[in-house]
Amino acid sequence: MSKTFTLDGREIPFETGQTIMDAALAAAVYIPHLCHNPEFAPHGSCRVCVVDIGGRQVSACTAAASEGLVVDSSSEAIQATRRAILQMLFVEGNHVCPACEKSGACQLQAVAYYTGMLAPHFTHFFPRRPVDASHPDVIIDFNRCILCELCVRASRDHDGKRVFAISGRGLESHLVIDSPSGLLGDSSFAAGDKAAHVCPTGAILPKGRGYETPIGERLYDREPISIVGDVRAHE
Numbered sequence: 001m002s003k004t005f006t007l008d009g010r011e012i013p014f015e016t017g018q019t020i021m022d023a024a025l026a027a028a029v030y031i032p033h034l035c036h037n038p039e040f041a042p043h044g045s046c047r048v049c050v051v052d053i054g055g056r057q058v059s060a061c062t063a064a065a066s067e068g069l070v071v072d073s074s075s076e077a078i079q080a081t082r083r084a085i086l087q088m089l090f091v092e093g094n095h096v097c098p099a100c101e102k103s104g105a106c107q108l109q110a111v112a113y114y115t116g117m118l119a120p121h122f123t124h125f126f127p128r129r130p131v132d133a134s135h136p137d138v139i140i141d142f143n144r145c146i147l148c149e150l151c152v153r154a155s156r157d158h159d160g161k162r163v164f165a166i167s168g169r170g171l172e173s174h175l176v177i178d179s180p181s182g183l184l185g186d187s188s189f190a191a192g193d194k195a196a197h198v199c200p201t202g203a204i205l206p207k208g209r210g211y212e213t214p215i216g217e218r219l220y221d222r223e224p225i226s227i228v229g230d231v232r233a234h235e
């Protein structure tokens with residue numbers, strides 16, 4: 001008999017070693033997430049996947065599933081926590097959704113809609129961050145980086161290149177590029193790298209394209225991310 005835990009009243013089967021996120025996604029139950037990508041080791045940095053277990057809030061992508069757990073992923077309290085986390089992510093960077101080429105196909109935006117986040121609430125930091133257009137095929141807009149480290153993990157674990165890293169601590173944390181000049185165009189990065197296709201926001205985008213899909217037909221225009229799934233599944 002398979003082991004199960006309860007997620008929002010529904011029995012979810014799991015195997016030893018799976019996280020709550022692993023088991024939920026395998027059962028086609030959506031838990032909001034940004035830094036999680038099943039192709040890479042869990043990272044637990046964005047905290048958007050927060051769930052409640054017995055009054056304790058944990059990240060579903062790093063918490064091990066275990067027999068008999070009762071997990072709350074949908075109460076108003078949990079959604080409010082997620083909204084607050086998302087609001088912080090929005091004000092820490094410069095996310096100008098109406099002008100962003102990723103709008104309508106951005107996981108950060110889609111998760112914000114899913115949780116009912118309608119305004120940033122906190123005071124914007126308006127950080128001064130550069131745009132790196134030095135690469136012939138790909139542009140990096142650091143204003144949209146949420147430090148999920150998916151490009152770091154993809155470049156290191158899949159591409160075998162280590163093009164990206166996080167430098168600094170706390171508020172000073174930022175994405176850096178391993179090249180003599182610090183510019184992407186001076187690195188070994190290529191448009192076909194896995195790292196070019198894992199960004200959940202519009203921080204890493206191909207050049208020569210933009211606003212290709214009309215409003216109304218973009219990935220998350222018709223159905224929410226809980227049904228459509230991650231951007232990567234549609235690339």
Ligand code: FES
Nearest residue numbers: 033044046047061
């Ligand atoms: Fe779990 Fe980011 S998806 S912490």
